Amino acid sequence: MSLLDVIGLSKRYGPQIALEGVDLTVPARSRTAIVGPSGSGKTTLLRIIAGFDAPDAGRVTLNGQVLADGPLIAPAHLRGIGYVPQDGALFPHLSVAENIGFGIDARDPERDQRVNELMEMVELDRAMLRRRPHELSGGQQQRVALARALARRPALMLLDEPFSALDTGLREAVRKSVMRVLSQAGITAIMVTHDQAEALSFADQVAVLRGGRLMQVGAPGVLYWQPKDRETALFLGDATMLEAQLGEGFVDCALGRIPAETGARRGPGEIMLRPEQISLSPAATGPQETAACHGEVEEVEFGGALCAITVGVGFEEARIRVLVRSPGRDLPLPGARVRLSVHGGAHILER
């Protein structure tokens, strides 16, 4: 059952199109990530859902209640939607306890108890209650911002690039903590981010925005392995794109004949292979080996657990470069001849 429905949402800032005909359904108790490059319209979409901006056209409903119908909107403070901005936007003149309790009625006798519960929920020590925001680390500030937004038990939580200001190590820990808290509280969440890895690991539904249009919506695995087009494929991770002849359950490409998903299309097309799909082994010398599945290592980028290896296949103008990800032990040296094996089927991209 859907909690939030966005139908045909459009927004312009002068001549600039921010959103154009966006449709999005967010199921209850799910986590949705809206991902896209800078200027793709993801923050505008979030702000319209929150009620901070009005759309030019389209409709937003929450639990069947209309929040926005074209430029007519329900004010943000009446929507009951939680919001965690980038950097947390904690009130610098208030203590941690006052920040968390900000949205709770001051006369509520259970206010202090609720603040304590929320501190526990976001795993913050009660000793921090009297501290001011600037006395907290970045991760602690984000946890306080989450607790503050949870205080009013919102039906929907909006997170606007909440981890972007954190260090890489801290980012993962805070993300996991936020995911746990949201699941525990049974709150539906929408997160906006430009970090595809963060989107894929956070959400159970990912929406890709580009140029104000929603390009694709689906489960993280589906989007990663079956992107609609080249841009979405490359935005969500490294990939090798190859020209191919499409057949029934197979494709013929520079790497030879490899299995592919069954599709209606035949003839020339484009396929995508993720680096994880290709493995390398030392090339056997002999006349039985075809040039198609062999290549020469051009570049090795050591990255610890996984390394990126660029392999050149073919000669001169027909030479293509294939990206392979391999564990960081016994790596081939640049110039070495290697054999490439493809695991799983190739994905056929739309043109």
Place this chain on the structure above:
Amino acid sequence: MTLQAQPLRAYPVLATQPLPLRRVRQLAAKSLFGLAALVSLVTLLPLGFILWITLQTGWETASALIFRARVGELLVNTALLEVLTLPPCIVLAVALAWLTERSDVPGARFWSWLAVAPLAIPAFVQSYAWIGVAPGMHGLFAAVFVSVLAYLPFLYLPVAAQLRRLDPAMEDAAASLGLDPWRVFLRVVLPQLRIALCGGSLLIGLHLLAEYGLYAMIRFDTFTTAIVDQFQSSYNGPAANMLAGVLVLSCLGLLGLEVLIRGDARYARVGSGAPRPASRRRLGRARGVSMLLPLALSGLALGVPAYALGRWLIAGGSEIWQARELASAFGETLLYAAGGALATTLVAIPMAWLSVRAPGRLQRVLEGCHYYVGALPGVVVALALVTITVRIALPLYQTVATVLLAYGLMFLPRALVGLRAGIAQVPVELERAAIALGRRPAGAIFSVTMRLAAPGVAACMALVAMGVTTELTATLMLAPNGTRTLATEFWALTNELDYAAAAPYAALMIALSLPLTALLHAQSRRVAGQ
């Protein structure tokens, strides 16, 4: 390939040299510290003078001069002036700043400039204009009314700058927590304007204590008018000095009160990165009506002086444009403004440098001395310098050097703030990079630091010059006989009730201050990132 150990002498070794750079730096730092300490010592002169005079006068005479009905009356007047002027200033400044910075009021940028423009009109010219329009304007309420119009920009500027800097994400977060726009303003926006409100109120409060011309013209007695009157009429040293002592205590009390109200809470935005610019709130049907406030304030603070001045200029005809006298006063004012700006900037350089490049505990104490003197009314500084020069340095009495020293003391904080900001914009790494590229330390300072800091230095000199152009009290008390600046000439003519003849001097003062006010406005927008 195997590496073989090489004898050390096989490698070229740089000849051992003393560390000229380090020594030069240490020497420079010590010299600057010495100079800054000397300036700090001079800043203590007015306060030291008050203490010295009190001790010399003796407790009996001092208490007789302090605890009398006249002092009580002046205290009540001053307190009433502060209490009645500050609240309307705060309300009007916040409302005006919100309209120009956060709403879609038509012509917001234009109104924002007009809100600052009254700074170009000296306070005593404001009262001159109002008396010209309404001759019956006298007493407390007239003083409050004109003070609000004259000093409102001192609150508007910091409040508008703070509103521009506020992170709108905090307001969004508060709205998502169920607060309607009015409560968001009261609970989130207003508390964060506290520092701006405290700073602006303090500035106005100190001006109310120090202003002479405005209240003398409107016939409202304050400590400053009483001190100047006693000094001019009877040169009653002890009585004027004791009043100055109470005035200094009032200033220190105001400073303490501001510290108390401001508190130690932090109001800076938490987090990294730049905040998103705030969107302007749509006023809808109230858009037209909302223009009434900036329109009314501009009309009262700019329109009335312009009308009054225009009327006197027309009434006076061509006779009042005495080219020779005007040119002479204009030239003398320019000379004093340039000299004062140069002298003040020069004496501020050591502390500005130390506060950016060598901050420390002693440096902060010395810096405090540089700031406190700016809070002292011009009349106290002038009285101290008169008494000191008369008693121990008679050749300096009523000389240009003493006037420049007074300007230096009065406008030191203005110069220091600007200079410090200018130097802080040039990180020491740039100087080091220039030295690494072969420049000598002094060459690096001149070719990198001074060059990059030059615009900031020029701006702060302009601000000091603006202060000197419209300064009246200290100039009246300290300037050599025959000195004729625009302000003193204007004052002399209005004292003779020749308002028409005074008009060209007022017009010239405004014309001189207007470009500097524009610079101040542009600078405040730049500082706030616009």
